[in-house]
Every structure is written in structure tokens, then in C-alpha cells.
Amino acid sequence: MTTVEPLNREPNNRFLNAMNSDCIFCKIVAGQLPSCKVLENADTLAFMDIGPIVPGHTLVIPKIHVETLPAAPAAILQKLIIVVQNIARAQLSAFKADGVNVIQANGQAAGQVVPHLHFHVIPRFATDGHHWNWKPHPYAKSEEMSALAEKIKAALTDYRV
Numbered sequence: 001m002t003t004v005e006p007l008n009r010e011p012n013n014r015f016l017n018a019m020n021s022d023c024i025f026c027k028i029v030a031g032q033l034p035s036c037k038v039l040e041n042a043d044t045l046a047f048m049d050i051g052p053i054v055p056g057h058t059l060v061i062p063k064i065h066v067e068t069l070p071a072a073p074a075a076i077l078q079k080l081i082i083v084v085q086n087i088a089r090a091q092l093s094a095f096k097a098d099g100v101n102v103i104q105a106n107g108q109a110a111g112q113v114v115p116h117l118h119f120h121v122i123p124r125f126a127t128d129g130h131h132w133n134w135k136p137h138p139y140a141k142s143e144e145m146s147a148l149a150e151k152i153k154a155a156l157t158d159y160r161v
């Protein structure tokens with residue numbers, strides 16, 4: 001059973017509910033929608049993505065409903081990332097994959113379609129033919145980069161690790 005109470009002390013607890021009845025991933029957790037599970041423990045679930053980018057594409061989610069990584073309690077993330085690592089290792093050995101991509105989107109602007117935190121764990125093969133549409137846009141001046149770095153540093157008020 002998921003322990004919710006201590007996590008609600010985290011700053012983003014307005015995003016936290018044990019289950020959101022409109023959420024397809026919560027319905028998968030609750031067994032109200034079918035899924036092809038590969039790992040389940042008290043806090044996390046890993047299951048096959050129905051729209052794989054590469055065969056074997058797996059999703060790793062917290063059982064608790066939390067929309068994004070920035071909103072997630074650290075205690076949940078710590079458990080989630082270990083499951084992500086285990087799935088990546090399992091894909092490498094089970095499929096003899098040449099690599100693994102771990103992808104994670106937060107918010108519609110970032111391409112998040114399902115608003116329940118999830119990590120995509122995608123086995124990669126030299127021959128899989130998939131290419132990310134990754135286009136660098138270099139800074140015109142190094143000062144522009146430094147100014148943005150300063151803004152991030154100033155906003156890191158809650159950095160506790």
C-alpha cells in the first residue's frame with residue numbers, strides 16, 4: 001500500500017492525490033484499465049508502452065498521482081529512478097540492446113500527453129532506424145548563456161541534496 005501522508009508535507013502537495021479518477025495511468029495502477037506489466041512494487045509500476053518508439057519501450061510511473069517531475073516528492077523519485085535503472089539494465093540484457101534512452105516530459109509544451117509522471121525507457125539498437133529531431137540553437141553570445149545560468153542558480157533556493 002502507498003504511504004501518502006508523509007509525502008503531503010512536500011511543497012507541491014497540491015498536485016498529490018493517491019488517485020486521479022480522470023487519469024489513464026491511475027486507472028492502470030488501479031487495474032481498471034489493462035496493461036502489460038513488467039515490474040510492480042509498493043510505490044512504482046513499469047509496463048509496456050502501447051505506442052512504442054522502438055519495440056520493448058517501457059514506461060515507469062509512480063503509483064501515486066503526481067503530474068510532473070518538478071512536482072514529485074523526493075521520496076518517490078528516489079524509488080522511481082532505481083526502477084528506471086533496473087528496467088534499462090533488463091532491456092540491455094534481455095534484448096542485447098546497444099543502448100537505452102530515458103526520456104521524460106513535463107507539461108504540454110515539453111510534449112507531455114499523459115499528465116501522470118512517467119519515464120520512457122527505450123531500448124536502442126544500432127539498426128533501429130529511429131532518430132531524435134534534436135536541433136541545437138547555439139547562443140549568439142556567451143553572456144546570454146551566463147545570464148541564464150545565473151537565473152537558474154538564483155532560483156535554486158530549495159536545493160537540499
Ligand code: 5GP
Pocket residue numbers: 024033035036047048049050051052104105111112113114115
Ligand atoms: P508522453 O507523451 O506523455 O510523454 O507519453 C505518454 C505515453 O503513454 C505515450 O508513449 C503513449 O504511447 C503511452 N500511452 C498512452 N495511453 C496508454 C495506455 O492506455 N496504455 C499504455 N500502456 N500506454 C499508453
Ligand code: ZN
Pocket residue numbers: 019020023024025026027064065066115116
Ligand atoms: Zn494519475
